[in-house]
Amino acid sequence: MNKFVNVEMQKKKRIALVAHDNKKQDLIEWAKYNRGNLGDHEIYATGTTGKMLEKDLGLTVNKLKSGPLGGDQQVGAKISENEIDILIFFWDPLEPQPHDPDVKALLRIAVVWNIPIACNRASADFIFSSHLMKEKYPRIILDYNDYLNRDLSKGEL
Numbered sequence: 001m002n003k004f005v006n007v008e009m010q011k012k013k014r015i016a017l018v019a020h021d022n023k024k025q026d027l028i029e030w031a032k033y034n035r036g037n038l039g040d041h042e043i044y045a046t047g048t049t050g051k052m053l054e055k056d057l058g059l060t061v062n063k064l065k066s067g068p069l070g071g072d073q074q075v076g077a078k079i080s081e082n083e084i085d086i087l088i089f090f091w092d093p094l095e096p097q098p099h100d101p102d103v104k105a106l107l108r109i110a111v112v113w114n115i116p117i118a119c120n121r122a123s124a125d126f127i128f129s130s131h132l133m134k135e136k137y138p139r140i141i142l143d144y145n146d147y148l149n150r151d152l153s154k155g156e157l
Contacts, residue, residue, distance in 0.1 A: 003143040008136055013085040016075045017045040017053060018067065018106075023090035024049055028056050030090075030121050034128055035059070044084060046071030072102040076109040085139075086127065088118045114141045 015038070019027035027049065031038060035057050045053055047066030054061045065071040078084040087110045091103055110117045118124035127133070 003146070004140050005143045006138040007082055007141055008138050009085045011134060011136055013041045013133065014078075014083060015041050015043055015086045015088060016078070016084045017043060017049060017061075017088050018072065018075060019049050019090040020067075020092040020095065022092045022095055024052060026121060027088070027090045028052055030088075030124055031057055034124075037128055037133065040134075044075065044078065046075065067102070072106045076106045079106075079109050079113050079115060082113070084115065086116045086118075088124050088127075090121070090124075091119060114139055 017027060017031065031053055038057070039059055042062070043053065043059060044050075044062045044064060046064050047069070050061040050063035053059065054063075064074040075084060075087070079087065087106075089106070107117065107119075116127050118127050
């Protein structure tokens with residue numbers, strides 16, 4: 001039987017903003033529209049997207065590496081360490097990306113750790129219009145301690 005634990009998101013959310021090249025302008029426009037709300041939270045972004053957001057919005061952005069250079073993986077690592085609460089990832093489903101495996105891994109890790117994910121403007125608007133954005137939220141995740149503490153000397157995989 002699965003066990004669950006609560007990981008509490010604070011009122012001030014840690015939000016990762018990521019966009020493929022063909023979606024950067026869409027993300028920037030969305031961010032400008034939501035600038036007031038974004039300013040209430042801590043923002044992370046991959047390389048170029050982070051630079052554009054800082055320039056166009058005047059907000060402080062914690063900039064990671066560019067996606068193809070490992071930025072997607074940095075975001076995923078932060079999610080798994082409970083350092084990111086929400087992922088806004090405007091990805092381009094019509095354009096093949098050289099780092100497609102990284103994109104899939106990022107989306108997978110966001111699902112594993114049960115964080116809200118928006119992959120387009122409409123879903124981002126719904127997340128940002130939720131009353132949960134302004135309050136603490138007990139995010140429920142699987143308790144992975146049994147898996148992490150399994151006895152490998154006994155052949156438990």
